[in-house]
Amino acid sequence: MLDAQHLRFAYPQQAPLIDDLSLTIPEHQITTLLGPNGSGKSTLLKLLTRQLSPQAGHVHLAGQDLWRAYSAQSAAQQIAVVHQHHELYDELTVADLIQLGRLPYQSSLFADPAPADTAAIMAELQLTALADRPVKQLSGGQAQRVWLALALNQEPTYLFLDEPTTYLDLHYQTEFLRLLRQLNQQRGLTIVMILHDLNQALRYSDYCCLLDHGQLVATGTPQSVLTPARVKTTFQLECDLITTKYGPVLIQA
Numbered sequence: 353m354l355d356a357q358h359l360r361f362a363y364p365q366q367a368p369l370i371d372d373l374s375l376t377i378p379e380h381q382i383t384t385l386l387g388p389n390g391s392g393k394s395t396l397l398k399l400l401t402r403q404l405s406p407q408a409g410h411v412h413l414a415g416q417d418l419w420r421a422y423s424a425q426s427a428a429q430q431i432a433v434v435h436q437h438h439e440l441y442d443e444l445t446v447a448d449l450i451q452l453g454r455l456p457y458q459s460s461l462f463a464d465p466a467p468a469d470t471a472a473i474m475a476e477l478q479l480t481a482l483a484d485r486p487v488k489q490l491s492g493g494q495a496q497r498v499w500l501a502l503a504l505n506q507e508p509t510y511l512f513l514d515e516p517t518t519y520l521d522l523h524y525q526t527e528f529l530r531l532l533r534q535l536n537q538q539r540g541l542t543i544v545m546i547l548h549d550l551n552q553a554l555r556y557s558d559y560c561c562l563l564d565h566g567q568l569v570a571t572g573t574p575q576s577v578l579t580p581a582r583v584k585t586t587f588q589l590e591c592d593l594i595t596t597k598y599g600p601v602l603i604q605a
């Protein structure tokens with residue numbers, strides 16, 4: 353269980369961005385963090401994944417404090433993050449990059465005790481034929497699958513993704529979100545992602561958390577959170593929610 357209680361966080365020399373925020377991530381579900389630019393989504397994701405330490409409150413992973421009871425390495429055995437920008441490792445081949453996902457299980461004293469089935473992960477994400485290609489030669493959609501494969505190679509319980517569809521065209525966005533749903537269903541993976549597209553959140557998440565000015569203004573099922581009234585107050589957008597054969601869709605006035 354991943355549980356945040358009474359979090360407070362301020363960047364240096366700034367007023368608190370997040371103050372007294374509590375949130376429990378539902379297990380084996382897909383949760384989406386939503387909110388306007390600058391509302392604190394990435395900051396919250398970093399607090400939940402041990403990239404930022406709260407100044408008050410705590411995050412508990414399996415009942416233990418994420419900072420006091422876990423090292424970066426032991427936390428990374430349970431929590432994997434797919435970041436938005438990854439230029440740093442472009443020179444590596446697909447296979448070598450995915451292998452970095454095993455780092456949390458290695459130390460100078462011990463080899464990886466139980467290597468993950470990296471080949472199966474690569475096959476599942478249709479990356480086998482690309483194994484020897486440098487990552488920088490891949491399309492955006494292929495590269496995003498490689499970063500996902502690295503994260504899965506960590507064998508995490510929780511998979512976090514910061515705006516995973518940003519650089520993808522509509523086809524790849526849909527393909528990627530369907531892949532996440534498949535991983536959630538087949539592996540029972542708990543997924544938390546930041547999205548900007550409210551209709552994608554309606555369609556691909558089980559639970560939504562809406563942030564505004566660092567505060568959680570609503571949590572719950574996508575339809576209970578993304579009401580036209582709340583979209584208006586949070587995003588200053590007039591819209592209707594209509595029902596289609598594919599599910600509910602928000603249409604802007």
Ligand SMILES: Nc1ncnc2c1ncn2[C@@H]1O[C@H](COP(=O)(O)OP(=O)(O)OP(=O)(O)O)[C@@H](O)[C@H]1O
Nearest residue numbers: 363364366369387388389390391392393394395396
């Ligand atoms: N490293 C930092 N130092 C100082 N301020 C920061 C830092 N990172 C973010 N901020 C500020 O904190 C606020 C929230 O930023 P954050 O990136 O968490 O929001 P967000 O909801 O993810 O935004 P976006 O949708 O634009 O990605 C913003 O005002 C931002 O300028």
